[in-house]
Every structure is written in structure tokens, then in C-alpha cells.
Amino acid sequence: DAGVTQSPTHLIKTRGQQVTLRCSPKSGHDTVSWYQQALGQGPQFIFQYYEEEERQRGNFPDRFSGHQFPNYSSELNVNALLLGDSALYLCASTVSGVQLEQYFGPGTRLTVT
């Protein structure tokens, strides 16, 4: 049973560039949430996708956008990258929009120079 997978593992970008991160949920899960985890901090909720729609959003600017595909996989897009966007980006999956018992992927480490 495959767990949550994310790609790429690591990424280095320059300020002002755009980045796309990808996530495949755990088998049987239909809901994907994205989190940003800065060094030494807990994960911060970015948004959740369920039934191909953004259902909830945290306090992140519009530069952060996403998409969910019919197979439940998801993408996180960040435009106009800032140095402060450097962080571990985590994807978590669950069932039917319920945020409890989330399964997390290993994350994508984004470095903005």
C-alpha cells in the first residue's frame, strides 16, 4: 500500500521564479492538504483540496495556488518566489475532507536563492 508520495525531493530556485510541487495521496484517500514548514517551526496550513476544489485556505498570499486532478493527486504552485518561501513543503492526505488522521508525505525541500 503506497503512502503519500511527493516530488521532487529537493529543489533550488531563484527569487522571482515559479515552482510546481506534486503530491500523490495515500491509496483510498481523496483529500489533499498542503503545509509549509519553516526550519524549527511546525507545519503551517496552506490549503486543502477535496473534490477538485479548494475547500479551505490558510493565511497565505495568492502567489500560492493549487490544483487537484480527477485521480486525487495535487499540485502546489508558487509564483514570484521570495527568499522567505524557503521551507519544507508537506502534503497530507485523508478521506472526505476530514482533517483528522492525516497521512503526510516526506516533503519537498525548497530553497530560494
Next chain:
Amino acid sequence: QKEVEQDPGPLSVPEGAIVSLNCTYSNSAFQYFMWYRQYSRKGPELLMYTYSSGNKEDGRFTAQVDKSSKYISLFIRDSQPSDSATYLCALSSGGYQKVTFGTGTKLQVIP
């Protein structure tokens, strides 16, 4: 004031010790309380979650919630070196609502 406060540690204990990890929160709307473990370079892993005040036990782990004091705890009995990780408390006001994480406490269990 942050919604969730958690001492970042690090906390260093000898093998076999009882470990107490704690969080305080300010939002009385929080009803669900979770503990995650995060090993270095890995994603968080759910250890347990509870809904009500009181204790919930799972093996060597016990979660305790005191809603009147807005205080939650995770106890680890007979701690092992493999328990060395960062422990994150996480809270939610409802099953469908976003989860708010603490900053995490880094634990090191010394053999």
C-alpha cells in the same frame, strides 16, 4: 499571542525515563487534539488523537487533555533511543476544519 504554544526544547533524557511533552492553547474552540512525531528529514506521523478531556493510552504513549486549563500533554513511558524525534501537538476545532500545529519539541533519548 500564538494560538498554540509549545516549548521547542531540546529535551534530553536517559533511556527508560518517562517523558512529558506539553502544549498550551488559547482558542477554546479547539475540540480535537493530536500528537505527531517527526523524524529528521521525514514528514510528521500521527501518534494519536483525542476529542475529549481526560486520558487516552496507546502502548507506551498517553495523551492527556485538560480543556479547563487549555493544556495538553503527551507522556512516553520507558523511553527508547528510537523515540528521539520532534513531537508536534496539533489542534482543530472540528473534523473538517484546518489543523493548527505547535512549533514542536525536539526530544533526544540517550542510551
